[in-house]
Amino acid sequence: MGAVATSRRARIRVQGVVQGVGFRPFVLRRARELGLSGFVRNDTRGVLIEAEGAAEAIDQLVADLPVLAPPLARVASVAVDDLELRGGDDGFTITASDPAGEPLAFVSADGATCDACLAELRDPGDRRHRYPFINCTDCGPRFTIIRGVPYDRPLTTMAAFTMCAPCLAEYHDPSDRRFHAQPNACPDCGPRVRLLGGSGGASGDAVSAAAALLRDGAILAVKGLGGYHLACRADDQRAVARLRARKHREDKPFALMAPDVRGAAAIAVLSAAETALLESVARPIVLVRRREHARVAAAVAPASRDLGVMLPYTPLHHLLLADAGTPLVLTSGNHSDEPIAYRDADAQTRLAAIADGLLVHDRPIHIRTDDSVVRVAAGHPTVLRRARGLVPERLALPTATARPLLACGAHLKSTICVAKGTSAWVSHHIGDLDDAATRLSLAEAVAHFEALFAVVPEVVVHDEHPDYASTRFALDLEGVEHLAVQHHHAHMAAVLAEHGCAADHRAVAAIYDGSGLGRDGTTWGGELLVGDQRGFERVGHLHPVALPGGDRAARQPWRMAAAWLVAANGPEDALPDPPAALRDIVPAGDWKTICEMARRGFSAPPTTSMGRLLDAVSALCGVRAVCTYEGQAAIELEALADRSHRGAYDLPVSEDGVLDARPLIRAVAADVADGVGPAIVSARAHHAVAQATARTCAQLAGRHATRTVVLSGGVFQNRILLEETVAALEQAGLQALVAQRLPANDGGISFGQAAVAAATGGRG
Numbered sequence: 001m002g003a004v005a006t007s008r009r010a011r012i013r014v015q016g017v018v019q020g021v022g023f024r025p026f027v028l029r030r031a032r033e034l035g036l037s038g039f040v041r042n043d044t045r046g047v048l049i050e051a052e053g054a055a056e057a058i059d060q061l062v063a064d065l066p067v068l069a070p071p072l073a074r075v076a077s078v079a080v081d082d083l084e085l086r087g088g089d090d091g092f093t094i095t096a097s098d099p100a101g102e103p104l105a106f107v108s109a110d111g112a113t114c115d116a117c118l119a120e121l122r123d124p125g126d127r128r129h130r131y132p133f134i135n136c137t138d139c140g141p142r143f144t145i146i147r148g149v150p151y152d153r154p155l156t157t158m159a160a161f162t163m164c165a166p167c168l169a170e171y172h173d174p175s176d177r178r179f180h181a182q183p184n185a186c187p188d189c190g191p192r193v194r195l196l197g198g199s200g201g202a203s204g205d206a207v208s209a210a211a212a213l214l215r216d217g218a219i220l221a222v223k224g225l226g227g228y229h230l231a232c233r234a235d236d237q238r239a240v241a242r243l244r245a246r247k248h249r250e251d252k253p254f255a256l257m258a259p260d261v262r263g264a265a266a267i268a269v270l271s272a273a274e275t276a277l278l279e280s281v282a283r284p285i286v287l288v289r290r291r292e293h294a295r296v297a298a299a300v301a302p303a304s305r306d307l308g309v310m311l312p313y314t315p316l317h318h319l320l321l322a323d324a325g326t327p328l329v330l331t332s333g334n335h336s337d338e339p340i341a342y343r344d345a346d347a348q349t350r351l352a353a354i355a356d357g358l359l360v361h362d363r364p365i366h367i368r369t370d371d372s373v374v375r376v377a378a379g380h381p382t383v384l385r386r387a388r389g390l391v392p393e394r395l396a397l398p399t400a401t402a403r404p405l406l407a408c409g410a411h412l413k414s415t416i417c418v419a420k421g422t423s424a425w426v427s428h429h430i431g432d433l434d435d436a437a438t439r440l441s442l443a444e445a446v447a448h449f450e451a452l453f454a455v456v457p458e459v460v461v462h463d464e465h466p467d468y469a470s471t472r473f474a475l476d477l478e479g480v481e482h483l484a485v486q487h488h489h490a491h492m493a494a495v496l497a498e499h500g501c502a503a504d505h506r507a508v509a510a511i512y513d514g515s516g517l518g519r520d521g522t523t524w525g526g527e528l529l530v531g532d533q534r535g536f537e538r539v540g541h542l543h544p545v546a547l548p549g550g551d552r553a554a555r556q557p558w559r560m561a562a563a564w565l566v567a568a569n570g571p572e573d574a575l576p577d578p579p580a581a582l583r584d585i586v587p588a589g590d591w592k593t594i595c596e597m598a599r600r601g602f603s604a605p606p607t608t609s610m611g612r613l614l615d616a617v618s619a620l621c622g623v624r625a626v627c628t629y630e631g632q633a634a635i636e637l638e639a640l641a642d643r644s645h646r647g648a649y650d651l652p653v654s655e656d657g658v659l660d661a662r663p664l665i666r667a668v669a670a671d672v673a674d675g676v677g678p679a680i681v682s683a684r685a686h687h688a689v690a691q692a693t694a695r696t697c698a699q700l701a702g703r704h705a706t707r708t709v710v711l712s713g714g715v716f717q718n719r720i721l722l723e724e725t726v727a728a729l730e731q732a733g734l735q736a737l738v739a740q741r742l743p744a745n746d747g748g749i750s751f752g753q754a755a756v757a758a759a760t761g762g763r764g
């Protein structure tokens with residue numbers, strides 16, 4: 001023996017780790033390798049390790065925990081305390097969970113097939129060769145199959161499948177990769193795929209037969225992890241156009257799945273950050289720049305410079321893409337506005353008219369979960385839709401909530417949030433609550449999240465809008481205290497809380513979105529606020545204009561063009577003529593009626609919506625007069641902006657913080673009349689809004705003694721606006737905070753509501 005090493009005993013507390021991802025077996029293996037004795041167990045606060053042995057070995061274990069932990073474990077923090085030595089060497093073991101108190105049974109998100117499973121999937125000698133449900137503790141379904149807690153096979157949708165002897169042996173062997181892997185299965189005992197319909201001869205297995213149909217131009221419904229997709233070749237214009245027609249989806253881009261990173265790089269220009277997102281265990285759809293001359297049908301993403309690309313995330317996808325040998329369109333399995341189908345009988349009825357065949361399997365999906373959508377913006381990964389692979393990761397509230405709470409979110413892009421202490425869990429994207437099926441999903445999500453995270457809410461938070469379905473849901477709950485939070489304050493609080501700002505951390509915020517009910521009873525959407533998570537003051541806003549026909553104006557941007565032209569003229573001026581671009585689209589009589597409505601405020605309530613201003617610009621320069629999906633006019637306007645043009649329209653801001661866009665509208669109309677193209681008009685309008693916003697926020701920050709500026713609301717998913725405003729603020733020495741882990745749009749509202757409730761003690 002050499003020099004005697006210093007011995008040490010330590011208590012190591014690990015937080016953030018979710019269940020069912022092989023964390024304790026990992027600790028066991030590593031501790032034994034390092035020659036340590038002691039134990040690891042779950043308790044009410046997370047995972048507890050006590051280890052004794054050489055001091056360097058203990059340091060090594062502590063260092064390894066966040067780095068070498070299994071991919072789904074997501075270690076949040078590791079804290080170490082020294083204990084008195086106990087001596088003796090009784091080895092290292094996994095001990096039973098501490099039965100005292102209610103465990104923090106964190107549920108894992110679904111994880112992409114790991115490399116070890118992928119190698120087996122492709123190995124002709126392996127017993128799971130080409131088995132579409134291969135998984136282990138490092139990968140596989142979790143959130144989408146969990147019916148309740150504790151996370152054990154009987155409470156998953158795998159309950160009906162009884163493990164065969166070899167699978168059971170793996171399941172009980174702590175040294176096996178499948179130790180306590182609840183969805184463990186093999187071809188002998190697990191779920192199976194079947195191909196329904198489709199006239200193609202079923203040679204070989206169902207997956208290769210499906211791939212052959214796809215190669216020949218068929219449209220197939222494919223049952224995935226969180227729901228059904230509709231699939232077809234991405235390079236087949238006729239197949240994609242047929243899918244659009246059958247799905248009744250005219251323009252909204254379809255997502256693609258590429259077989260691998262090389263396949264993705266062949267159709268899109270990928271940065272290192274984007275590649276990392278594509279390959280992350282969450283496997284989201286990543287919005288990336290389309291390559292020129294990429295072999296992708298024009299109908300996949302009309303009027304867009306970008307493509308939504310993802311990589312295979314289940315073994316079934318890996319097999320299907322490898323067999324098809326070409327990128328596939330993989331879009332949600334539904335008619336345009338319905339929620340994605342996930343129950344077999346329902347899917348098979350609804351999708352039969354769209355798909356030529358269905359590739360199905362018999363592992364039920366417990367909770368409908370769309371694909372997540374992310375993008376790199378302002379240098380950071382930014383979530384646009386938070387769902388499969390990201391949910392239900394715990395989010396930290398900077399202020400502990402005194403009472404357990406439920407926050408019901410907004411009306412569009414609905415999510416809900418349950419919270420207790422400093423822990424918050426935001427649901428997957430539920431959808432737009434105009435749809436009855438989606439409203440049912442909201443109620444189911446609330447019940448599911450309350451059960452999964454043992455939250456019995458005493459406070460229920462909702463938007464101030466009385467007509468949101470989420471507000472009505474909240475107010476129907478009895479025996480709880482209700483708290484209403486203003487929409488744009490919730491947007492602001494969500495970003496502050498996401499970045500860990502204390503409850504009294506003061507900030508200026510520019511919150512730009514489509515609409516939200518303001519404190520004065522009008523529709524807000526271009527708001528400058530000062531405040532913190534406890535409260536706010538409105539210190540500026542976009543000049544208000546009429547919203548002719550209310551919600552219909554969002555679907556018909558030409559109405560906003562009329563409203564803004566009326567506002568830009570004096571009250572005594574004649575009604576504006578329609579710009580050339582709209583003359584063929586809008587009947588002269590309709591134009592006149594809408595202008596009259598706008599002028600008199602008849603059926604045309606005032607709005608300060610920044611989304612609607614961009615709509616007006618889009619319609620004025622002939623980009624989009626009528627939308628087929630939400631936000632289309634502004635999205636297409638952004639897409640064609642000339643990125644090299646530096647000019648900006650005049651957008652003055654008054655002493656009392658009013659962004660006066662009337663000169664901007666007059667300048668747009670003059671440019672259009674002079675034949676200036678939409679690419680230049682778009683660039684000038686974007687620069688104007690970004691510069692005016694940054695300038696005004698900097699002044700407000702000085703006046704209100706803060707260095708923090710929050711930018712949020714759905715309009716800040718506009719990348720030009722976001723990146724330019726952030727750059728200008730940072731140049732002015734300010735800290736710009738933007739939404740990253742939660743969407744800037746209304747998908748982030750429920751978390752903001754929770755943050756406000758926590759910061760105010762639930763008393764608003």
Ligand code: ZN
Nearest residue numbers: 114117136139
């Ligand atoms: Zn695996």
Ligand code: ZN
Nearest residue numbers: 164167186189
């Ligand atoms: Zn088996």
Ligand code: FE
Nearest residue numbers: 513515516746
């Ligand atoms: Fe909003």
